[in-house]
Amino acid sequence: MLAILTIVALCTRFYKINEPDEVVFDEVHFGKFASYYIRGTYFFDVHPPLAKMMLGAMGYFIGYDGHFLFENIGDNYITNNVPYIGLRALPAFLGAMTVPIVYMTMREAGYPVITCALAGFFITFDNMLVTQTRLILLDSMLVFFMVCSIYSYVRFYKTRNNPFSARWWAWLLATGVSIALTTSVKMVGLFTVATVGVAVVWDLWVLLDIRRRLTMQEFMNHFWARALGLIVLPAVIYLFWFYVHFAVLTRSGPGDDFMSTEFQETLLGNTMADGLFIKYGDNITIRHKDTAVYLHSHPHNYPRVYDDGRISSAGQQVTGYAHADPNNVWHVASGDPNDSKTGQEVKHKDVIRLLHVTTSSWLLAHDVASPTMTTNEEITTYSTEEDGSRYNETTFQIMLESGGNKLRTMASTFKLIHVDTKVAIWTHSQKLPDWGFEQQEVNGNKNIIQKSTLWWSDNIEGTDPAEVQAEEVKPVKKRSFFLKFIELQGKMFSHNAGLTGKHPYQSQPIEWPFLTKGISFWTQDSTRKQIYLLGNPLGMWIAAGSLAVIVGVAGADILSRRRGFYPLDQGVQKRFYYATGFFFVGWALHYFPFFLMGRALFLHHYMPAQVFSYIILAAVHAFMFTEGVDGPISEPGPEVRPRRLQRAVVPALAYISAAVLAAIHLGSFLYFAPLSYGTSALDVPALARRKLLPQWEFHFAK
Template sequence: MDYKYSATDQIASNGASYDNFRFRKVKNDYKDSDAPSIYDLRESEYKDRRFSRSFISVGKKDLRNLAILILVAFVVRLYRIDQPTSVVFDEVHFGGFATKYIRGRFFMDVHPPLAKLLITLAGLLGGFNGNFDFKEIGKDYLEPKVPYVAMRLMPASLGIFLIPISYLTIKLSGFSSTASFLVATLIIFENGLVTQSRHILLDAPLVAFTGFTILMWVKFHNEQRRPFQIRWWVWMAMTGVGLGLTGLWDLLGDPRITPTQWAKHFFARAICLIVIPVSLYCLFFAIHFAILQRSGDGDGFMSSEFQHTLQGHDMQDMPIDVAFGSQITIKHVNTQGGYLHSHKHNYPGGSTQQQITLYPHKDENNLWVLQNQTVPEVPFNESDPMWVRNGDVIRLEHIITFKRLHSHDVRPPVTDVEYQNEVSAYGYQGFEGDANDFWRVQIAEHDKSDPESKERLRTLHTKFRLQHTITGCYLFSHSVKLPDWAYGQQEVTCVNGGSYPNTLWYIEENSHPKLPEDSEKVNYRKPGFFKKLFELNKVMWNTNSGLTDSHPYDSHPSSWIFMRRGINFWGKEHRQIYLLGNPLTWWSSTFALFIFIVAKSVLILRAKRGYKDHLNAVIYTFSLFSPMAYSNPWIKSECQRAKWIKTWDFDCNQHFDTYEQFYSEDLKNLDQANNVTKTEDSISKEPHNVSKDDVGQLFENRHNNNDTVTILNEDEIRNDDRLKEGILVNEKDI
């Protein structure tokens, strides 16, 4: 719309009234598509109007609708949330992260920490002490008394929160209350969203926060004609809570905006849409670092400087001078593979000599002795220390096995290419070795604050390369894991050419018997918060980018359009949880883009003629697939009928054939749980008891008649007087 004159002028010229404006009382329950919005009015034109007084611009009808929707969402999202009572799908990961937070053990994950912190908080409030490892799908929650319901309530609450967000977003975008109610209802009964929000997963927080951001942006956008007013600031700041994005392009092309006004817009958006989101993002990582202060299984992803900020991974000050005869550990620079390592296991092929690998943890098998091959006749333990200088030829002897670092013209067992040579440990105690044990030190980089580290090896300060004197290749490692015979450790080879950074090494630990106690010492510089933040986010990005292998449950965008398959979350005790969207909602949204014009015309005509729309079909399809969301009893025949598409791979064979079998199974489980040994003592001696077969037949008949089936527990059946008398009453009375 071209706003060359005020909305008041437009009303006068069209002979219209304020009733035609959006967010007013809607005539005939539909919105006039040509009616201007109240947000096209200037403040002077609408300030006395009743519809402007509400801060969120909704009326009593909308508040009633929201109350109804939230109540229904509460029931749908929380129904049987305690089922199943065992670990489901990715609760393995995100429940496990809560355990590590509580224990303070550092871990690495590709997701930012906020949602995981919220799950941990819910667990703490529920009494979780970190004594459960969430190790595998199906692991029982009840015996170790895990407050899993409290932890599931966090994503479930955000799933409920999404409902009013969706309603208000549609309403405040200029559509009717009916349209808003329809959208919110579709989201309530979306089977996939229900399934995701009922378990300890990150999907519900992600969707809820994204929806919140969109809602705040809509509120901010609706205040565009009243910039720098209190509401304008509030809604832009709230958008900044969830959004680090700015959009000044439209303003730049608006001739009515002066450079001064544009600059004010720029700085306002910079504060609310950049500073606030970045500050919150940093705050959550600050909490993350404050909690995870101990060494954990995520250390290996991080740099040595980062690792040494963690308790249990700190290092004593080391002598900075490196001499022949020093006992050292050598660490790789470019990957996080760890230390040059050997152990008493041989390669299965190639030379079959002892393995050389990179190992990410401190270990005695990481220790080597620097031996002088430049002047081999000088014993290192009988003279003053001789520094290792650039160009010196050395041998590295493994302290535990007495074998020396060795290379030859043999292909590696994994990277079997011509330009790569195998690196092994060769020899034995007392053996003089051969020329394939010789390596030349080449200093590549040094610490600018330590000039001596440019001329000779200095602990931590010198980065160097080791060149094999016979073949000319360089000691090399890359992010390639060896098979199980090497315990999945990182491959080490000798490369001709190759990536320069992958041939760089440095000395971390260093000791020498002839060095005086007061010799110069060195240690890692502890990184500050922002350096740690940048490094962790870089590792998260690289790790996520490296997840290129296919997964049994992965999917492609082409399959999302028609919902060709879902994801099996859990299967146990003849029941299952299977992530599958509501087909009616899913498919109708897919085709909405193609049928919008036709649908819009039909809806307007129906509204003019007084027809009303109903949501029975959506609720029916939700109930049809709800057994997979709630792990409710489901018989094979109904499960098979629900397979509308052949590619839906949920398993129907694990279900019983009749509901009577479920009833019998429940009774059996109750007997086992309660240790019932003599059930006759608890059964009434009335002569007209109802048998299990009769009650099971009742439930099956009720189900065939599309009545709601209620499974009674054993005590209810035994203690109900009407059942004792053999009277089959209406199920609602039961």
């Protein structure tokens, strides 16, 4: 049975894996990252590096040179000479291997063969698991390492009566390695850590029972062994993959802008190391870090009265302009009227003034509302021909955020804090009306902590090339691995939390078990083929029902026992709570945390929980249709290999019901397979028949 399921799983994943021969959905990201690894070019991603490095290594071993950058969905692999089948083969193989691991997990948990086969069958013929694992994506690795973690922990738990034996240590360490690999693929691997953690805490609680006759020293030995195997070892492995990540990606690349100046200076070819120190008296250009526009002014004024009736100062406009222009140049002057400091280097916390060169006017902030935001201050300029009564309104303190203690072109990011009113010079993507030539508004932001108030200087006007050559040649700098690791972790978390933009195919966690919305992965207009990500509708809906059964049975059992009734046999009850309950905890911990996330979410985020739901469905079938089999989890005892498990008498009804479930699941899979594989086109009536829910947005359906 194990061999048959494995072969069938391989067939479902590798069936016409060469189609489509175009970039599909998020292959634009993860295929590109594999190319960057082969090139050694630094990039930034919100996920840990392991799965992307695996794809890069796969490409390297099959002779791929990383020349293709997967720019657009629909780009042709064959035309661009990309060995895409080899790249897809890795996630497809691991996706197929998930099936035998699940089968063996159920078998080790003491379930009969029919139950194990059902769990493997459900996963083999789930449309989402098939689609997602036969493309250049990360979820195949995530789910594979997750089920390896669960399998390893079940094997470890079975050795509990032989603590500290070689086999006990082997499976403890295997669990630690597996959860480390899971977390090293995606941060949601922490949900797997939590699943194992709950089981470990329960296990330690049981060991603490005085009836176990363990001394406190013996208990602490158990505690420290688990801490070593399940905390220290995974942490070291997690760090190791980032060490490899930094060691491979040594060249400047598209990920530079996400990192600090100090980080960027460790990369070959990065321009940060070429920056010149800015001195008082220099004429410079200043750019906004987030939107890259220049700080700009021109001889045009704000309107005296805005469209909403508000009054402005009618001063000279200060805007954000996207193109190089003489009006982008500012002269750096000292904020101290008694000391010009000409020729001295500008340092952190210096007070400066900025003179707009072409209009001879000083940058100024004052307590007048900005054109588009009444809460922020207007930024304007103040002519040098006027009297000096507004001198204090033209002074700004420069606060360096990176690049050392002195202001440098390219290398330093800084804030300009108005000395008088304590606002930061800021711009945002909103455009001014026609009177502002549709350039970006620049205003004074009271939230000076906000990261979007950062600027940098890219050029010193009139710099003599000989002076640049005379500057000391700056070699690539070294930086502590732990400083780079901590910085990257912070960027990953903050950027992930910031993925709040709307997407037409995003969905909410409450929708996932019921499959109310899918994702369009790929379409081809010429052939009318498409890939639309859906789970197996009937299988997922039945699995969702099995989750309700678990809650209902547990609630009824607890209430009954409270009143002195014992409806479940002791062996059945133990299996229900220790095995099925463990899998239910795994489902819950891989599902409910998504309700707390503010970022955009998609159906494929349900994949790990979906695997648990199919395991639970098989377990519920066993609970309903087979006798309880005394297995190694239901009762304490020495480890027993599956072939030595006591064979149970499985009622004929169990086989019949299993066959019915399998037939429903397989039929549903085959019915939606054309949308899962994208290998054949469906006409409009066929698409209409498959549109079971109105939210499913199939292409070519009208």
